[in-house]
Amino acid sequence: MKKLINRVEAVVDEATEGLGLAHPDLVRVHLEPRYVARADAPVQGKVALISGGGSGHEPLHGGYVGRGMLDAACPGEVFTSPVPDQMVEAAKAVHGGAGVLFIVKNYTGDVMNFELAAELLxxxxIEVRSVLVADxxxxxxxxxxxxxxxxGGTVFVEKIAGAAAEAGASLDxxxxxxxxxxxxxxxxGMALTSCTVPAKGSPTFELGEDEMEIGIGIHGEPGRERMKLRPADEITAMLAGPVIDDLGLQAGEQVIAMVNGMGGTxxxxxxxVYRQLAQILKQRGIAIVRNxxxxxxxxxxxxxxxxxxLxxxxxxxxLWDAPVHTPALRWGV
Structure with missing residues (x-):
């Protein structure tokens, strides 16, 4: 394992601390319990948006804390859910009196711990609502x-709901x-290679030099099929087709499209990939209006x-076009 780390047990704290030092105008960092808060929080009268999950998915979630997006993020250990204490303390730190919305990715640990935190708050x-992302x-x-x-849909939910909250919308x-x-x-998504969790020290799964996995999860969970490596256009079609069909997109509709790298691409x-995605959508009469x-x-x-x-x-x-200023996403400011 070759990684730019010091001690395995310090990886997440040191990375979180580094985020705060790099962007002191946007965020402030608290380490016990660990959360990243908007620098000017609490914003009185504003719904507070909080998300979180295992670390290792950066810039999600800490990189999306700031104006027009999240008020706080709770980083767990690598690929491990944060604990309820983190959400509770983060919520108290950023609650501006208009309620709290939890944005939760559909993983068993995340769902359970955010639910417990909501009950405690x-x-x-403190009024708390939760929205589950299962895309x-x-x-x-x-x-x-x-x-x-x-x-990936989590990024869209955090940006658009964050814009609504920034504009003064109610919790409802x-x-x-x-x-x-x-x-x-x-x-x-798909994978060409595995990844190595620092605490484990070896690849999460094995892929041959000429293999790829279609439908992989962001923690290295198995996908739909392991197969021989194909050209990029074929891979793009394998990913885009099920997404388009599941949404039921029709000619004349508009989408916001994201082609996301898994960290090493x-x-x-x-x-x-984006080039081919644009061609596929154009052939179906679907317009990409943002990307x-x-x-x-x-x-x-x-x-x-x-x-x-989307x-x-x-x-x-x-709401997508509304100003956003976070460590990882910025426009309109």
Missing amino acids: QAEG DVAVEDSLYTAGRRGV EVERIARRVSENVRSM PLMELYI LVGNYITSLEMQGCSISL RADDELLR
Whole structure:
């Protein structure tokens, strides 16, 4: 294992501390319990958005804390859910009196711990709602989930719900918008290589030099099929087809598209994938009206990519275009 780390047990704390030192104008970091909060939080009268999950998926979630997105993020250990104490203390630190919305990826540990945190906060008089993200069309159940996994669609939910909260929307309205996004986004990913969790010290799974896995999860969970490596255009079609079909997209519709790297994929290769995705959608009469290409939800150093599509309309586009200023996402400011 070759990694730029000091001690395995210090990886997440040191990375979180580094995030805070790199962006003191945007975030502040608390290590016991561990959370990343918006620098100017609490913002009085604003719904507070909180998300979190295992580390190793950077920039998700800490990189999305800031104006127009999350108020706080709770990083767990690598590929391990954060604990309820983190969510509770983060919520108390950023609650501005208008309620809290938890954005939760559909992994068993995340769901259970966020639910417990919500109960504890409700008992203290803080109103909490939760929206589940389950956008992965690859498999229905996995090692970590009951139902579909929450993957790249989380970025869309955090951005668009964050814009609504920033504009002063009520808790009911922010929850409604977050659910709209969650219901209208789908994703699918693939891997060319495994990744190595620092505490384990060896690859999560083995892939031959000429093999790839279609439908892989962001923790290295098995996908739909392991097969011989194919050209990028064929791989793109294997990912895009199920996403388009599951959404039921029709000619004349609009989407926001994301081609996401898994941490170890050159940007050059992601643009090759985006090129083919754009051609596939154009042939179907579906317009890409906004896009992201790059590393937005990763799996340590895994080589591979994922495709996410969000069915877009005027309301969602307006909120997507709204200003955002976080360590990892910034426009309109």
